[in-house]
Amino acid sequence: MSNLSSLPARARRLPLGQASITRIARFSSSPRSCNYADTLPNLKIGAHTKVLFQGFTGRQATANVKESLAWGTKIVGGVKPGIEGEHLGLPVFPSVRAAQEKAKPDASAIYVPGNQTAQAIEEAIEAEIPLVVAVAEHVPIHDILRIHSMLQTQSKTRLVGANCPGIISAIGKCRIGFQPLPCFAPGNIGIVAKSGTLSYETVASTTRAGLGQSLCISMGGDVLAGTNFVDALKIFENDPDTEGMIIVGELGGTSEMDAAEWIKDYHRRTANPKPIMALVGGLYAPEGRIMGHAGAWTAVGEPGPEVKYQALERAGAVMVNHPEKFGEGMKTLLANRPRSQGGVFTNPASQRRGLHTMRRISPRSRQGMFPTTQTRSLFVKPFQALDMLKEKSIPVRETAPSDSDIFLNLTVDRTALTPCILASSRADFSPSTTGRFAFPYASKSFTSGEAPVIEDIASHLRLPDSARGKLASLVQGLWEIFKEKEAYILEVRATPTADGTLEVRGARFGFDDAAYRSSGRQEEVHRLRNPAEEVREELEAEKDGIVYVKLDGEGSIGTLVNGAGLAMNTVDALTLHGGHCANFLDTGGKATSETVKSSFRVITSDPRVKAIFVNIFGGLTRCDMIAEGVILAFRDLEMSVPVVVRLRGTNEEAGQKMIAESGLPLHAFDGFEEAARKVITLAGGEPITPQR
Template sequence: MALHSLPRRAPQMGVRWTRRFSTSPRNASYADTLPNLKIGAHTRVLFQGFTGRQATANVKESLEWGTKIVGGVKPGVEGEHLGLPVFPSVKVAQERAKPDASAIYVPGNQTAQAIEEAIEAEIPLVVAVAEHVPIHDILRVHSMLQTQSKTRLVGANCPGIISAIGKCRIGFQPLPCFAPGNVGIIAKSGTLSYETVASTTRAGLGQSLCISMGGDVLAGTNFVDALKIFEHDSDTQGIILVGEIGGTAELDAAEWIRDYRQRSADPKPIMALVGGLEAPAGRIMGHAGAWAAPGEPDAQTKYQALERAGAVMVNHPEKFGEGMKTLLGNRASRPGTNSISNGGSQRRGFHTSRRVTPVSRPLAQQKRDLYIKQFQAFDILKQKSISINEAASSFDGSISISVDRTALSPCIVASPGNKVDPAQSRRFPFSYTLANFENSSIIPEVASHLGLPPSAQSKLAGLVQALWELFKEKEAFVLETRIGSFTDGSLEVRGARFGFDDAAYRSSGRQEDIHSLRNKADEMPEEVEAEKDGIVYVKYGPPTHIISIVLTVIDYKAKAASAHWVCIFYIQFRSPDSQPLTLSIVNGAGLAMNTVDALTIHGGHCANFLDTGGKATSETVKSSFRIICSDKRVKTIFVNIFGGLTRCDMIAEGIIMAFRDLDMKVPVVVRLRGTNEELGQKMIAESGLPLHAFDSFEGAAKKTICLTRSS
């Protein structure tokens, strides 16, 4: 592929607003860095955080696989590690080793600084894998990225990027799943991408290039960026996109796919999945960015947009392999024709059951962020000398400061009227470096949209300035106010809802005064108790039948690194002789969301959620099972595991030990896929315990439902 032939990045399609600030000089655009994603055998990789435990283990695996690693950085230190040079800074590493890419292996609170150092050294590609990077740190990073044309970012909060053909891994993807081939994959979810990779490998297709968009609110590389790479990559014959709830990236991708299929005589087949079809409104579903803000589309809207654009949709990633094999076979047998252009029935052919329409639910509190009470928000505004009317019940509009996921910047969100209408809301992005709104051209446009007279513009600028200062000072992710206006141009705040970034406090120890406003006495006791063990537990109303789902990726090989991820769910089913129960779904990251979606197609509904987080230990897992067993409603436990970074036999051993230690009586269905899956399944089958082993999701789901309904 000729990299110089790649087109410059066009403005994102489907965007409902206009950029209001210049992001770069005329000849220096972040879009110019798009070709840097095309990694391969030639790519020289540098590691930041080189000598740490996780980086050391990753370097050893990647070197053995064939990745060309040229050394790493440890600030202020020179020497050698794993037979490779250690550099005192990224700048020195760039001068001496000439790396093409840098893998950042530092904690979330240090990630932004590491990215900034790589940008300043003009490293062509930077891959940030860390979770819990404070959102304001990433906003600052994007304000830098948008003013340069040398460095491309992948992440943060992602497994990275990998070329199966070129044997180049920059990230922590499970290598046994990958095989050289012709399918390009772009995914928000790491675990769903591993399932997708394994499915295409089992089908004999393999992969060309796999790019992770990541699960954060602001992604350095998005779906459209990856689709442009795949379009012009001769190694990529089929494309798979894995999305989820949160933001508009899937809608942008749908617009791109529609345009691509119209302008291409023989477009490459595209398949897709969207996780979170059953996610409740307003909840953060594991990933920091996996939630839909007011006015953003839900997962069902994204699914329908992609389907209308011509993507072949599936409900579970294990269907990607055989589905893509069929599409590529059709394309090969009919060269020059569009094998799925009129495929209405074909697009539904990879589903196994009915589609379920989600039920709307009221907005619930975000567990990964702190929403303070209105009177507390009013107290903060009073400190900024903002006029407050706590007794007012009518509103003339709303003004908010939030994050624009497409512009990768902060934005003003304005909505006229007494009720917030997403259709009437408008976003006005602005630069993170903007200091003052007094003379900003945005204010007259915001006032006009709200229907405020020119005399109110000065007061509006003051309110927006105060909100912007609070947004930065206190590291908020949304500051929403409901306002009232008067004929003399004065404004007052009559309602407020403020949300603050949890990562800023938990990973960086900042904003303690804000987060001390949390009152645990107002929360459910079981949830607070679970939190002591690092577990997020959400309990809902009592269903008739319940299935608990455990989704686990536990790295027993690197126990010291605490590379564990566990999510446990309760899935509620209607009883055979009752009406369907109210849909109430709360789940974790991509694999978890998709599991709930797929089980719902078989007739289930989720009622509870338990997530042990990204650094769970064996004790955390045991505490999780203990919580499950304390709920007498649980009739069956469904364990859905993809052993990517670990071995399925090790996972099976952990499940068996937990089962015996807790003296569990309920039947357990275990679906194992991944490394050593046959051995893990055999261990489960021969354990003598009421455990049922499967490799197919379909079979495991049906068995789970059967056991639940017969109990």
Template structure:
């Protein structure tokens, strides 16, 4: 049996068998009455902790400064410094807005900050300050320990904002979470959670966009959620509770959890759902139960949704760590169809959510008809979405992905041979089957993924997942079931067990993200004939773990422009085809949606470019440099929604690019969010060939006109 990290196992042993109910004084005020099932004692019973408000007592971890910043890369060091400054500024903003922050935690300190107590441990903070929630404002290499400390101290709500936390650290954390019933995690890589009605913010959402109101929002993308908030504010609806799931592969709180809290929340009358590629949409089961009243036995609430990544580059990781399709998962169009079948209204841009919810709430009370939301424009959007070429949902996906480290196939074969596995190129003989070790996002655990065929042979055959606990390891008793699904005979079971154990061992020891193989059976023996191995580069960047695997990276196999952009923290993906509109966007979700929404009105994006939520004027200039290397580009479309990113800073970055790069291409700029008026004014008064817009469709139309 394969295991990992004995210290974490001891924690499981201590907590196993003593799962407690949520009936202690440390609960959030609304969580005591919340229950979604007849049984008690599991992680699901912490969903009620998401209901925050005026009485929610909040502490900050990483309140005053930083510890242990040696041996981190420059990008992470900048992030650490940013988080340290932001924690204090964020606390001041949140307190002024009404958030009940009662203190903070900084290891080794027992002092005051902003007139509030600072304690050396979360456990001591729980005893003396009795918080209902903690916001974790530390960088990725420190975040796992901070989250674990909060779980062990039994903080009811834990909000983690850090990006690039190693995947295996999150797998271990989820294994911990599912052995207890006290703590609920939001994040990681999350903008946080905010109650506009209760004036409680735990995160870094742009407060000027929010207004107390009727719409609950749950989103994978921070920037898209800000767009949705601004849209519902402009429509006069406002927001009740907004939950940022975060863009990581493993979200502490999922769509189905948020939908349950919204359905029980009297402040929430309508729901906005913002998803993207990646993951299996289990929330369709809950939505279906609302429609039939067969489970909850209460009226359903109208839902409007947008799904980013309809035009995602096949086989690529689109900015967010979790924005990619694992074997057996549906693509964006499949998710859209399932939502439509459940009666959910689909929009193609978050700026349309305000009018969509206004129509749904005004015309039909609390029942969604699923009709198009904005007349002709929405019908047009859905029509073009249906006729686009369908992005393939592969059972096997050997295309070169980018986000983690993907190694050459011959190097993957070497790793298998070192473990006694027969591996070489396919000779053309034998039926190919697929076997992989990946992540089960529904169960928040590693899993075996198996299919009796590869996508080249039988594309209709679905891969099946066999999850196992990260700490306990793979259970050999699953092998006969996997063998049956793979349609393997008795003599091959022993060889299958050897292959699975080797893959699982490699997955755990080297912090893999996906180990995917195709194999053939020859006289009871299994031979691997294809290998697509991905490893988590965050483990190397954040903590310098897995240096031997990181050394297998071959820069010459990658796009030179993408590698150059990566040095500046920019995620750039050159799209295939004849796209002629260069896109420059802050935020992975917004970048995906920009490509989709441009396609809906007849435009063709040449690239995906996410400057990141921490974009600066210099980053914008470097983004222009990358885009200008693509000779297909005739116009550059800058689409920025400011949260942490300031509109005037982006505008100055655009002017800097014009001055230093001697720009010859026209540029269309749409700036919304924080300091949007200042940014738009800078663009309008620059005297340069810039075109400033507030409305997305107007901006997109201008970009298409100029590209033509």
């Protein structure tokens, strides 16, 4: 994960200024035939790619430029608004437009904080930079909705991110992002991932197997991604350097389902398909929680992670439960890949045999209209949501549910990359009763005759003509709250009355905390938060920038992991091996001795914890530094709980040696299987072998 959101920056008070509205209108009214899909080829970076940096002279960008130049990336300079000069021996341009005219960059790496990211992307779109890579996290959802409304009406600029480590060509030595370079080796495997740390584990696994990588694309962990799994798979399919493909997914959204459909079609139309492997993180994530990444939550109408897993498996992808299995697994698949003999190939489905490592999991259904409270977002109390509706002159009267109720959910369509309304006659929004109605982010009024979406919703819900005007008023009120207060989910239960009125009888409103965290917006909404009603350990962790989720049940193993995707997968894999995890904990992409110490303090405050599993991939941080932090924290806190430390990545041998020679009850491993068995045993459990 990027830490750019912590950099100081001016906070813009409004998510959509007049200048941005003008830009959207200009893009939307363009007479050209524009298709964002036409920008797919821009992802094929390599030795030829000329890279520009926005936020060029900042500390993180400077360090990144030095590393990337030494590796071989062709960097042509950077932008510092209003300033011309030189930095690191490269030109500094006063604007992206000036850089485009003088240096003709093929790509721009955006190294600015989350609250400035959207503006930087806008400048790159206006300058028609072919590829834009945004690495910052905590980019407000409504800022990105606005960006996508621009991207979808042009055919010059492709976006990767936001909240991602970027894109990298191991063959072409072109790095646009902050990926840990020691993990990479030129090779033939294409990798696309939501999670940064899981992608690094995947890269390291394919490097150890002697396969290396061709192109690695990060989709990012946000709700709205500029490039998705299918986009990447299309590039890999037609890339002569890529012989195998790997997908690293997680809970939230439908991109894995889209990938499964693409894989099925690919196998139908291809005589000798390239082998595909996949992993889905968050299989054992608690329902209704956001697991570190902004987009790691399952919304109404979206499939759960286990459904995604099964869809990918049925489509023909080889599934694994841990990324360290990708290397040897792909090596086997490539060795067994059928070769042409007179134009006849063996059945591609045969690639699946012998590599299953995941138990079948029964899908969970969404229980009721209002699931448990999520974190890293703000859900207000029902009465506060109803008060917001009253301010919009929406009729409100709290009553018990009735058979005549209708249910509306205004949220974000992650596939269409627009707002959408889900309309259903059932509280669980079951697929058979739910309609999905996407509409442009630039929409202004639903009460005028220019809102066909209202007619569609009314027809789906079978509302009488007399109720359609009231439906329009209700949707208009929800839409105004959605934009003015930067919500990401507004769910209401309403009852049609005899006179055509729609009374709201219940509401659940969730707001994007990134608008407050990175931009200082929506302070009045944020003040509605009541810490006294939240989990104490989660609040303590939040003070130190740690994402901690306390898990229910008999959890006896505390987990400490760097990276949300890796943390989800750690809980999954330990559970599959017979362990019982007490928590999810993400220190962030750059674990330090201080965050390790704070993490231990929070974990050990849970009396259920009998052993701790530290799972660190030393990509952006060195394993020896993490080992030193673990040892110091263990001593300073006078811990008595045994700790198993799995270290992989940069300086892993030195880190493991430090742990082994510490004289403390610390146990060092590099392989996950051994480490998992050890920590489960120390916690009083009995390890099992995951079913094939």
